[in-house]
Amino acid sequence: MFRLATVFFVSIWVGAAFAQAPQSGSSYPSRPIRLIVHFPPGGSTDTVSRIFGPVLAERLGKPVIVDNRPGGNGVIGAEIAAKSAPDGHTLFVASASVLVLNPILRQNLPYDPLRDFVPITRLVTSxxxxxxxxxxxxxxxxxxxxxxxxxxxxxxxxxxxxxxxxxxxxxxxxxxxxxxxxxxxxxxxxxxxxxxxxxxxxxxxxxxxxxxxxxxxxxxxxxxxxxxxxxxxxxxxxxxxxxxGLPNWEALGWYGLVAPAGTPADIINRVNTEMIAILKLPEIRARIVATGSEPAPNTPGEFDGYIKSEIGKWTKVIKEAGIKVE
The missing domain is CATH 3.40.190.10 (Periplasmic binding protein-like II)
Incomplete structure (x- = not known):
């Protein structure tokens, strides 16, 4: 009797552990994916998200629902995304302002771009x-x-x-x-x-x-x-x-796709693979170019390095220029 009870409780504990663990790529996705965009509907970032969203949904086999969360120079959307479950069912389209400039210029942010997000791919540049x-x-x-x-x-x-x-x-x-x-x-x-x-x-x-x-x-x-x-x-x-006439003046507008920190690597790699393929499709590229941006996907590691290099570059410029935001 005692042995049966022990096995019963161990089974419950193991089942609960698996239920709470982040979902692996083999069973991903199991429900619709929320794509948070920190701009209102109608802008270029929202438009691009709605261009690739349906194709990503088709390739993953589950709906991709754009969730516009504008306000606070991107802080509102970033906080929601950062606090979402790291299971791949919440993705965040984040601009350079959210991932690079806000942390340099603003105090007491409710998120940290390097701690709270894992990069998937850069989406576009302009x-x-x-x-x-x-x-x-x-x-x-x-x-x-x-x-x-x-x-x-x-x-x-x-x-x-x-x-x-x-x-x-x-x-x-x-x-x-x-x-x-x-x-x-x-x-x-x-x-x-x-x-x-x-x-x-x-x-x-x-x-x-x-x-x-x-x-x-x-x-x-x-x-x-x-x-x-x-x-x-x-x-x-x-x-x-x-x-x-001015060498070294390089400044790109860009935004990319990230997920909450802790999202399993196999899910990150799956979404990255799909997004690179999507952004290379001629019809998708043409529609994005028409918005004034160019598709510019890369690997999670490359995107991570790019974000860090941008933080270093613009930290120096902000310091030298004495820029402050009230």
């Missing part, structure tokens, strides 16, 4: 650009722009999509590399910044490539260069910063 109003600064290259700004130290302003934003930091890196004195004018988003650039309220701006399309076609805005080491297929006619 180069930042420097644009001018040619009526205010008649420059045809970055080299000419630098000369014009140096002629008026501390008098030329540049716009960005917000204080502490990735575009702001791209502008500060430009300023530091070129040895310039400029005034930063933060806007609440790239749209208002571009509107004022086109209207002549500000002479230059650092934004993402997708925000400039309508304005550059009208001739009211001139894009001088992209902040990348190679020309982009999104606009192959645009020179790199090095070609235009």
């Amino acid at each position: 180069p930042f650009i420097v644009a001018i109003n040619p009526s205010l600064i008649p420059a045809a290259s970055v080299r000419e722009l630098i000369a014009a700004v140096k002629a008026k130290p501390g008098q030329v302003a540049f716009a960005s999509g917000g204080n502490g934003s990735a575009m702001h930091l791209a502008g500060e890196l430009f300023r530091l590399l070129a040895g310039l004195e400029m005034i930063h004018v933060p806007y609440k988003g790239n749209g208002p910044a571009m509107a004022d650039l086109a209207g002549g309220q500000v002479p230059m701006a650092f934004v993402d490539l997708g925000s400039t399309s309508a304005f550059s076609k009208s001739g009211r805005v001139r894009i001088l260069a992209i902040a990348a080491s190679q020309r982009t297929t999104l606009a192959p006619e645009l020179p790199t910063a090095a070609e235009s």
Whole structure:
């Protein structure tokens, strides 16, 4: 009797242990997958998520449900994702702001990007650009722009999509590399910044490539260069910063896919394999390129190294530029 009771209780304990353990890749997924996006519906990040989501669902055999959790510069969505069960049924589409800039600029975050998340893959990249109003600064290259700004130290302003934003930091890196004195004018988003650039309220701006399309076609805005080491297929006619007069100015907008820390490695590798295959599909790539971004998948290890290198790079820029966010 005692032996039977012992076996009974041991069986219950072992069953409970397996029930509480993270799910292995062999039985994954067992239910719908929640894909948290820390932007509202309709933006480029949300659009890209809804492009690859149905294909991922088809390949995994379970629905992938986009869950928009905007607010707090990504903090709300990040906290929800970080505190979710590490079983692969919650994935998080996270931007550079969430994984790199927030931890550098903001105090008392409810998450730590290196401790609370495990990288799966980078999803897309989009180069930042420097644009001018040619009526205010008649420059045809970055080299000419630098000369014009140096002629008026501390008098030329540049716009960005917000204080502490990735575009702001791209502008500060430009300023530091070129040895310039400029005034930063933060806007609440790239749209208002571009509107004022086109209207002549500000002479230059650092934004993402997708925000400039309508304005550059009208001739009211001139894009001088992209902040990348190679020309982009999104606009192959645009020179790199090095070609235009400023070597080493590289600043990419990007976001990637992560999961809560503790998610089993076989699940991470499974999702990574599927996402790399999906992002290489010609029809998926074409739809993503139409949003102003380029698919740029990599391995979990490569993405982890990339995040850490970005933290090191932008920590240095923020310190040298003296950037603070209230």
